[in-house]
Amino acid sequence: MIEILTPAEVERGRATGALVADILQTLRERAVPGTNLLDLDRWAREMIVAAGAVSCYVDYAPSFGRGPFGHYICTSVNDGVLHGLPHDYALVDGDLLSLDLAVSLDGIVADSAISFLVGQARPAADVAMIDATQRALAAGIAAARPGARIGDLAHAMGTVLIExxxxxxxxxxxxxxxxxxxxDPHVPNSGRPGRGYTLRPGLLLALEPWVMADTDELVTDADGWTLRSATGCRTAHSEHTIAITADGAEILTLPTRR
Structure with a gap:
């Protein structure tokens, strides 16, 4: 299913996107050495409920997971990159943490993810990998406009990652x-330009480039959800929800405070 939203629905999406971004920013500030992943999940739940929103994850049970997910946010650490199931783990200095959050507010969903280093450690390779996903995301957004095709966005993101x-x-x-x-539509992180669905105003897309340091192969953790790098290498993931507008794309998942 592909939905084209009305201007009123896009406006509601702006509120959802701001909520998602603000929750992620708050959790990033609280994610310090000693913070437990279960506390991050609990804080996410408290903020979602306080806003009158609904988690997209608690009852999420796709064919590839061991569902329902049962938590409010994905917390992927180090070699975990996607669908990280919160568990009893206290963060340590130098952990590379990815937080992925999707909520529905007033019937419209927004989805966003951030990766960052916990504490004071700043390994250059990790910083560069996170930066690559952020630059790829920016390239995908820059390519998004009415008349562009999904392949144009995929090609833009993939070019940055591969280079x-x-x-x-x-x-x-x-x-x-x-x-x-x-x-639908699926937006791969690499592809051929000029192919795929043609973008129209009112379309909302979640773009999410992610990479692993030395592989493109995933393995599923024993929890049935967390996807990890097959080699145990570090990973990074960046995501924004955007709305296609008459003259380009608008990022909906920007925090209201910088």
């Missing part, structure tokens, strides 16, 4: 959002 020296897994990528979290 940065990463191999790209296209099994999991971006997707449409609207009244539900995962919709």
């Amino acid at each position: 940065a020296g990463f191999r790209v897994n296209t099994d999991f990528g971006g997707h449409g959002v609207g009244s539900t979290m995962h919709q």
Whole structure:
């Protein structure tokens, strides 16, 4: 299903996106050495409920997971890159943490992810990898406009990632959002320009480039959810929800405070 939202629905999406971004920013500030992943999940729940929003994850039970997910945020650490199931783990200095959050507010979903280093450690390779996903995300957004095709966005993101020296897994990528979290079209993180669905104003897309330091192969953790690098290498993931507008793309998942 591909939804084209009305201007009123896009406006509601702006509120959802701001909520998602503000929650992620708050959790990033609280994610210090000693913070437990279960505390991050609890704080996410408290902020979602206080805003009158609904988690997209608690009852999420796709074919590839061991569902329902049962938590409010994905917390992927170090070699974990996607769908990280919160568990009893206290962060330590130098952990590379990815937080992925999707909520629905007033019937419209927004989805965003951030990766960052915990504490004071700043390994150059990790900083460069996170930066590559952020630059790829920016390139995908820059390519998004009415009349562009999904392949144009995929090509823009993949070019940045590949030129940065990463191999790209296209099994999991971006997707449409609207009244539900995962919709068509699928947006791979690499592809050929000029192909795929043609973008129209009112389309909401979650773009999410992610990479692993030395592989493009994933393995599933024993929890049935967390996807990790097959080699145990570090990983990074960046995501924004955007709205296609008459003259380009608007990022909906920006925090209201910088």
